[in-house]
Amino acid sequence: MINLNKTGIHPTLNIIKKQVAANGMTINKSQGSSFEIVATTTKQNALRKSFLTRERLSVACSRATSLGGLFINGEFRPPNPLKENDPVTNELQRMKANPINISLKYFHDFLQSMKPFFVNVQSFLLRKKDLQTDSHIMSSDLIAIVEPHPLLTDEFSVPNFTPIYCHNCNNARNSEGIF
Numbered sequence: 397m398i399n400l401n402k403t404g405i406h407p408t409l410n411i412i413k414k415q416v417a418a419n420g421m422t423i424n425k426s427q428g429s430s431f432e433i434v435a436t437t438t439k440q441n442a443l444r445k446s447f448l449t450r451e452r453l454s455v456a457c458s459r460a461t462s463l464g465g466l467f468i469n470g471e472f473r474p475p476n477p478l479k480e481n482d483p484v485t486n487e488l489q490r491m492k493a494n495p496i497n498i499s500l501k502y503f504h505d506f507l508q509s510m511k512p513f514f515v516n517v518q519s520f521l522l523r524k525k526d527l528q529t530d531s532h533i534m535s536s537d538l539i540a541i542v543e544p545h546p547l548l549t550d551e552f553s554v555p556n557f558t559p560i561y562c563h564n565c566n567n568a569r570n571s572e573g574i575f
Contacts, residue, residue: 438470
């Protein structure tokens with residue numbers, strides 16, 4: 397804390413500045429996160445010359461874990477009211493009127509005696525020997541590998557396992573592959 401009253405004119409008045417570490421991010425990147433303190437602005441975007449939309453304001457404000465931790469900088473302008481036949485509102489009402497009853501089970505509930513192993517690798521061919529020397533992986537009954545960047549010319553095999561499905565990339569390695 398720093399005492400900012402350096403003039404001495406008002407000796408009983410102390411102005412104290414307190415600094416805290418803060419991080420900034422875009423509203424889009426904040427989706428899915430929660431924060432004790434959130435500060436957002438409703439001021440006009442200098443690049444797009446537009447104000448914060450209803451959707452972005454909703455996302456920004458809902459990141460705060462409490463109303464006391466939400467700070468909005470700028471003039472609040474309520475968004476335009478929804479139109480009479482707003483498709484999103486209509487779909488939400490339809491979904492509420494016709495709920496889907498879901499019963500979830502875990503993967504191991506279906507495969508009670510089977511030991512599956514799931515791994516996400518950057519390049520299967522570079523990590524193949526690492527996977528084969530891992531006793532936990534090799535003692536599994538099922539191995540699922542995602543993002544191996546396979547090409548049609550690559551050889552994919554693991555001793556004692558039979559490939560069930562392989563989706564190859566067409567011309568260049570990218571993250572569309574599954575083995």
